[in-house]
Amino acid sequence: MERTASSRERLHCLTDAYRCLLTGSCPSQRAVDVAGLILSGVCGLVPEDGARSLSEHCRDSGVELTCLSLTLLERITSRLTSRSLSPAVTLYCVEILVVLFQDLDLMSHLIHQFQTEDQIISHLAAKTVSTCVFYQLHQSGTISPVWQQKCQQVFHGSPSGPELDACLWSLTEVLRRLLKGAHQDLLGKLLAALDSSLCALCSKFLSDERKEETQRLVDVASSRRWATTWCLLLDLLEVLTASSVTCGAGVCLKSQRMTHTHSSALLATVSCSSQYFVKKRALLLLKRALLQKAGEEWALGGSTGLRYEHFHSDMNVLAQSVLTAVAADWLQSVQVESASFFGGTSHVRGEEGQKPDCVMLRSVSLLLLKSMELHIQTAGATAGVDGATELYGYLQRLWGFLRRCSVQLTEVTHRCCWVSLLFGDQDDDMMEAAKALFSIFLHHRRCSGLDDLAVLEAACASGCNPHCHFLLLLHSISFDHSILLDFLISTETCFLEYFVRYLKFLGADRRGFTAACGRISLPDCHLSPQQSPTASSGGDVLKVKGEPDQVGVSSCVRPAAVISPVGSGRLAAGFHLVEYDSSDQSDPENMEVSQEEPEEPEEPGLSACEERRFSALDVKQELSGPALPIRHRQYESSVYKPNSTLERRQEGPSLPTSSCPTMSGQLPRGTLARAVLCMSELREVVTRLQTKKLFPYNPSSLLKLLAQVQNCS
Numbered sequence: 138m139e140r141t142a143s144s145r146e147r148l149h150c151l152t153d154a155y156r157c158l159l160t161g162s163c164p165s166q167r168a169v170d171v172a173g174l175i176l177s178g179v180c181g182l183v184p185e186d187g188a189r190s191l192s193e194h195c196r197d198s199g200v201e202l203t204c205l206s207l208t209l210l211e212r213i214t215s216r217l218t219s220r221s222l223s224p225a226v227t228l229y230c231v232e233i234l235v236v237l238f239q240d241l242d243l244m245s246h247l248i249h250q251f252q253t254e255d256q257i258i259s260h261l262a263a264k265t266v267s268t269c270v271f272y273q274l275h276q277s278g279t280i281s282p283v284w285q286q287k288c289q290q291v292f293h294g295s296p297s298g299p300e301l302d303a304c305l306w307s308l309t310e311v312l313r314r315l316l317k318g319a320h321q322d323l324l325g326k327l328l329a330a331l332d333s334s335l336c337a338l339c340s341k342f343l344s345d346e347r348k349e350e351t352q353r354l355v356d357v358a359s360s361r362r363w364a365t366t367w368c369l370l371l372d373l374l375e376v377l378t379a380s381s382v383t384c385g386a387g388v389c390l391k392s393q394r395m396t397h398t399h400s401s402a403l404l405a406t407v408s409c410s411s412q413y414f415v416k417k418r419a420l421l422l423l424k425r426a427l428l429q430k431a432g433e434e435w436a437l438g439g440s441t442g443l444r445y446e447h448f449h450s451d452m453n454v455l456a457q458s459v460l461t462a463v464a465a466d467w468l469q470s471v472q473v474e475s476a477s478f479f480g481g482t483s484h485v486r487g488e489e490g491q492k493p494d495c496v497m498l499r500s501v502s503l504l505l506l507k508s509m510e511l512h513i514q515t516a517g518a519t520a521g522v523d524g525a526t527e528l529y530g531y532l533q534r535l536w537g538f539l540r541r542c543s544v545q546l547t548e549v550t551h552r553c554c555w556v557s558l559l560f561g562d563q564d565d566d567m568m569e570a571a572k573a574l575f576s577i578f579l580h581h582r583r584c585s586g587l588d589d590l591a592v593l594e595a596a597c598a599s600g601c602n603p604h605c606h607f608l609l610l611l612h613s614i615s616f617d618h619s620i621l622l623d624f625l626i627s628t629e630t631c632f633l634e635y636f637v638r639y640l641k642f643l644g645a646d647r648r649g650f651t652a653a654c655g656r657i658s659l660p661d662c663h664l665s666p667q668q669s670p671t672a673s674s675g676g677d678v679l680k681v682k683g684e685p686d687q688v689g690v691s692s693c694v695r696p697a698a699v700i701s702p703v704g705s706g707r708l709a710a711g712f713h714l715v716e717y718d719s720s721d722q723s724d725p726e727n728m729e730v731s732q733e734e735p736e737e738p739e740e741p742g743l744s745a746c747e748e749r750r751f752s753a754l755d756v757k758q759e760l761s762g763p764a765l766p767i768r769h770r771q772y773e774s775s776v777y778k779p780n781s782t783l784e785r786r787q788e789g790p791s792l793p794t795s796s797c798p799t800m801s802g803q804l805p806r807g808t809l810a811r812a813v814l815c816m817s818e819l820r821e822v823v824t825r826l827q828t829k830k831l832f833p834y835n836p837s838s839l840l841k842l843l844a845q846v847q848n849c850s
Contacts, residue, residue, distance in 0.1 A: 144198045147174050148205065155209045161222065163229045172236035178206025179246050179262075200258065203250075207261040210237070214268040218275055234272075244269065244283045251287070251303035263303040267310040274315070274323050285330055292334040297366045305369040312376045316383060317435055324380055328390050335377070335392035342370055343399035343406075364412045371418045375425065379432030381445060389445035396426045397451035400458040408470035416472065417497060424500045427455055427507045428569060453515050456508035463505055463531055468538040473497045493542045498559060499566050505535050506573035513580045525584035528577055532599045551656075552600030557609040565630045571610070572635045574601040579642075593649050597656070604646075604653030607639055608808060612657070616811045618819040625823075626833055640842035647849045654809035809849070816846040 154164040154171050164171060181203050213230045216222050222230065237243040247269070250262035270281050284307070291304045308331070315324040328335075374396050381393040396403070406419045425431045476492040509528055539555060540547050546555055556574065560567035578601045582592045596602035614620040624632040643650050820843040826832040827840075 144202060147177060148198065148202050150174055151178065151202070151205050151209055155205070155212070158209070158212060158216065158226075158230075161226060163226055168229050168232040169236050172233045172241065175206045175210055175233070175237060176241050176243060176246065178202040179210075179243065179250065200255065203258055204261055207247075207250075207258070207265045210243075211261075211265040211268050214265070214272045218268070218272045234269075238269070244281055248283060248287050251300045254299060256299070259299045259303050260306070263307040264310070267307045267314075270307070271311050271314045274311075274327070275318075275320075278323065278326075280327060280330055288331060289334040292331070292338040297363050302366055302369055305366070305373055309369070309373045309376050312373075312380060313432075313435055316376065316379060316432060319383070321383055324383070325388070328377075328380065328392060332390045332392045335373075336395070338370075339374075339392075339395050339399060342367070343395070343402035364415055367406075367410070367412075367415050368418055371415075371422050375422055375431050378422075378426050381448075382429065382431070389447065394447065394451050396422060396431075397455045400426075400455045401462070404458060404462045404467060408467060413472065413474055417494075417500075420497065420500045420504070423455070423459075424504050427452070427459075427504060427511075452511055456511035456515075459504055459508035460512060460531065463534055468501070468534055471497075471501060471538070473501075473542040492545070495559065495562075498539060498542060499563060501538065502535060502559060503566055503570055503573075505531060506570055506577070510573040510576045513576050525581045529581065529595075529599050532577070532601065536600060551597065551605070553597055553602050553605035554609060555600055556606060557613055561613060564624075564632075567610075568630045568632050568635050571603075571606045572631055572638070574606065575603045575635065575638060575642075577601050578603055589646065589649065593652065602653060603639055603642060604650050605657060607643075608653055608657050608812060611812055611815055612808075616815040618815045618822065621815070621819050622822060625839075637839065637842065640839075640845070643849070644842065644845040650849055651809060654807070654812060657808050813846055813849060816843050819843060 150166060150171070151174050154166065154174075157164040166174075181199050213233060217227065217230055217234070220227075244266070247262055247266050250258055253259050253262075266284060270284050273279060273281055288304050288308055291301050311327065312324065315327070377393045378396045381389050391398075400423060403419050403423055407416045407423075410416050410419070422431075425433070473493050474497075476494055509531055513528070536552060536555070539559070543559075546558060549555065549558065556567065556570050560570050578592075578596050581595070581601075582589075585592060585595070587595065593602055593604075597605060621636075624630060625636070820840055823832060823836050823840060823843070827836055
């Protein structure tokens with residue numbers, strides 16, 4: 138009974154210390170006494186004798202004591218790292234850590250808890266160790282030798298189990314914190330110390346060997362015992378990939394390049410693993426690596442804008458791995474389950490059947506499209522007709538995959554519509570897909586030797602006609618220029634790059650644009666809600682001409698945020714119109730209209746917007762006032778003149794007579810007129826914003842490109 142009472146007393150003392158820490162005051166106990174209580178809790182001092190009921194009670198108390206000790210230590214270290222404590226409490230907590238780690242060797246006891254089968258204790262121990270290791274790195278720039286040695290030992294030889302999982306999670310958490318804080322020096326130091334052990338770890342999971350090793354990979358991936366370990370490894374690989382971006386032109390270690398160098402094995406994981414969530418995580422990792430978006434949710438340190446020495450070769454390796462796998466019928470082995478939601482898997486009854494997992498469909502599609510785009514940039518114009526035919530062959534394989542997995546897409550015979558239907562609710566992915574397909578189209582036009590009309594017909598047959606994609610985008614936003622304005626001032630999609638390249642192309646191919654407008658017709662200029670094959674969002678009634686099975690199809694799903702249509706992505710690395718922090722000196726000639734084909738984008742150059750400039754939200758509020766649904770917004774800002782042509786009717790975009798000089802005062806009808814009107818309104822509002830110095834960069838060249846569209850009527 139005395140031991141049980143002692144356990145209760147220790148629990149009470151630790152609870153009191155934790156409450157005092159939350160309120161920002163010092164506990165009544167001495168720092169050395171609190172340190173002793175934490176140590177006893179971490180070590181799990183539970184009586185071994187006594188009655189069975191007493192032993193069970195003591196065991197439960199011991200688990201509770203261990204959890205509370207780990208939580209208290211983690212909170213103390215976190216508060217010290219954030220410097221959110223008063224000086225007196227800070228000195229008190231520092232004394233506790235000195236006693237624990239210098240006098241009592243607590244780190245060894247913490248790491249010993251990695252081996253426990255109790256998942257809660259193992260995870261709490263890993264979380265606490267990560268916080269302590271980061272604190273030590275932050276304070277003294279040194280790596281905990283006990284933790285480093287344990288990670289090296291486990292990565293080199295430990296089989297799957299709680300200890301390996303805890304080490305993987307702990308290292309991932311420390312690296313993620315270093316990335317968030319932009320501690321490049323500490324990050325490089327830690328990775329250099331663990332580089333060889335990390336490479337050894339990945340060689341067990343992601344071997345480059347074939348035959349026997351591939352079969353072993355299948356066996357490993359099929360084991361439920363390894364599923365958690367696999368996901369933790371994929372999380373670590375994403376952190377390592379994100380760290381390669383922050384290192385800039387510095388030295389990039391082998392461990393930071395493993396996602397690219399082991400991409401073939403990751404693709405094999407997508408097709409071989411029996412665990413669907415492992416397939417999905419591996420596929421998303423490859424997609425983020427190819428889009429250079431690894432760790433975008435938490436890597437707040439950002440990119441330096443410079444690339445490490447092997448960056449381009451690594452990206453080419455990844456792209457070629459994808460193309461090689463697709464040529465070997467990799468798509469046939471990719472499983473796509475039905476759509477899931479918070480409560481489980483959604484089984485839709487009725488004529489629609491089960492809806493596929495659109496995350497998987499988008500990831501597979503973008504992975505292949507971006508790989509093709511990278512291949513084009515590498516091969517250039519040397520590929521010739523055979524290269525263009527080969528790329529179109531990849532597209533046909535992709536459409537076959539989508540047709541097999543999505544019944545809804547097969548109902549739409551015009552393949553250019555598939556991009557809008559598939560990516561409609563993810564505007565950042567949709568812009569990436571449209572940009573990649575644009576590059577594929579331009580490459581085919583250069584290499585095919587066909588005339589313009591034949592090229593456009595082949596493009597529609599293969600789903601990559603840029604005119605169709607742009608018109609479908611306009612249709613999906615109800616030809617509302619204000620949404621295009623949101624895209625232009627957003628930094629979360631690559632719309633600016635795509636829009637500039639397309640407008641240049643449009644200036645050189647007005648006949649193709651007019652023909653596409655005739656192919657995609659709108660029977661009425663007002664909105665007419667209709668059920669979409671893939672979503673319940675309403676949109677204009679869209680009819681595509683020239684197809685054997687003509688069907689009415691709703692617009693693609695509206696952008697993810699209608700009021701502020703900014704997706705989950707960021708502005709992709711690559712060509713940008715101007716530097717935000719030097720827009721006053723931007724050179725309009727950089728975007729002069731050319732009759733030649735648009736050049737490939739150059740290296741990224743976008744920096745943070747100056748504080749003195751209006752943010753995107755400021756501009757939108759200046760335009761529209763309080764945020765309202767698009768169909769109910771009234772533009773009454775002083776930016777506009779009285780009786781402005783930009784006013785909106787409740788049922789959709791108005792069709793004013795003064796904004797379209799080619800219509801002679803009559804309401805424009807049809808796709809061509811509405812597209813020209815939308816561009817005219819966009820040019821007008823950008824001009825007014827530029828006059829008021831509210832636009833975040835110099836849009837002079839953009840306005841020149843927009844002015845050309847009016848000549849298409």
